Amino acid sequence: MPELSYVAIDFETANSRRTSPCSVGLTKVIQGQVIDSFYSLINPEEFFDPYNTQIHGIHEDDVVQAPTMDELYPKLLPFIEGLPLVAHNASFDMSVLRFTLDKYRLPYPEVNYFCSYILAKKLLTLPSYRLDRVASHYRISFHHHQASDDALVCAEIVRQMMQEFHIETLDQMQKAINYKLGRLHKHSYAPFSSVRTRREAAFRPSDITSKKTSFDNQHPLFHQTVVFTGVLQSMSREEACQKVADCGGANGNGVTKKTTLLVIGKPDRRTMMHSKSSKVLKAEHLAASGQSISIIDENHFLDMLKILNEN
Numbered sequence: 001m002p003e004l005s006y007v008a009i010d011f012e013t014a015n016s017r018r019t020s021p022c023s024v025g026l027t028k029v030i031q032g033q034v035i036d037s038f039y040s041l042i043n044p045e046e047f048f049d050p051y052n053t054q055i056h057g058i059h060e061d062d063v064v065q066a067p068t069m070d071e072l073y074p075k076l077l078p079f080i081e082g083l084p085l086v087a088h089n090a091s092f093d094m095s096v097l098r099f100t101l102d103k104y105r106l107p108y109p110e111v112n113y114f115c116s117y118i119l120a121k122k123l124l125t126l127p128s129y130r131l132d133r134v135a136s137h138y139r140i141s142f143h144h145h146q147a148s149d150d151a152l153v154c155a156e157i158v159r160q161m162m163q164e165f166h167i168e169t170l171d172q173m174q175k176a177i178n179y180k181l182g183r184l185h186k187h188s189y190a191p192f193s194s195v196r197t198r199r200e201a202a203f204r205p206s207d208i209t210s211k212k213t214s215f216d217n218q219h220p221l222f223h224q225t226v227v228f229t230g231v232l233q234s235m236s237r238e239e240a241c242q243k244v245a246d247c248g249g250a251n252g253n254g255v256t257k258k259t260t261l262l263v264i265g266k267p268d269r270r271t272m273m274h275s276k277s278s279k280v281l282k283a284e285h286l287a288a289s290g291q292s293i294s295i296i297d298e299n300h301f302l303d304m305l306k307i308l309n310e311n
Contacts, residue, residue: 011023221248
C-alpha cells in the first residue's frame, strides 16, 4: 500500500499582497487516498483588488463575517496534523501562509512541503504546467481559482503522478526529481529546492535563457536588464532569473551601465551588518549620474511578474 500522506493547500488572495488571503482550501490524503477536506473564507482585513475578485469571484462583502487568519489558524493546525503540505506553485501559497502568520505574529507549523507544479515539470512533458493544464492531462474538470477545488485537484494530480511513476514515498519522490523537501519551522523556513552540486549552485544569472519563443512586449519586464541583491523570500534567485528571462528580460551578474532594474531582497549574511549592499550603493550612484535605473523591493517585483493568481 502506498505510504504517501500529505495535505494539499490553496489560497486565494484579496489583492497582490501575500498578507491578504481571502479563502483557503485543504485536502487530506492518507496512504494515497483522499479522506477529508476543509474550506473557509478568510477576512484578510485588507482591501479587495477588482483584478483579484474577477479571478476568484470573492468580494469584500463575502468575508465580513468570516474569521481572520489568527481566528482560523487553531482550526487549520489540527487538520494538517503535521503532515507534509503540497501546493501548485508552492512558492506562492507557502509565502501567503508565512507572510500572513507573520502579520499576526503566529508561529509557523512544523511541517515539510513540496510543489506539485515542479513535480509535474520534472515528471511530465506538457506545453504548460499550470494547474488547469495538468488537470486536463489527467482528464479532471474543476472550477479553477476556487480554493476548495484547487486543493482537491492538486491532491489528485499528485496522487496520479505518483501512481503513474510508481512513487510510493516522499523519499522516493525526492530521489526521482532530485529535489529536497521544503520545511517550515517556528519563524523560519527552507524552500523546496533542487539538490545541486557545488558547481551547479554557482550559477551565473546572465547564463539563464528563456524557455519561450515569443514575449508580450507590453510586459513591464520586457527588455529590462535585472539584477538581484539580498535573499528573496518567495523563490530562489535562480527561479527569479528564469522568470525574468521568460518575460523577455535579461539578467545581469552585477550592477552596470546596462542595468535598468535592481530588485532588493532581505540582506544576506555578508551584508546584514551594513545598511546597503554594494549593488544598491552602485545603483544609487548610477541613478544620481543620470542613468535610468529603478530600485524596487521583492513585493514590487512580484507585482510586475503578474504570477500572484496563476497558481
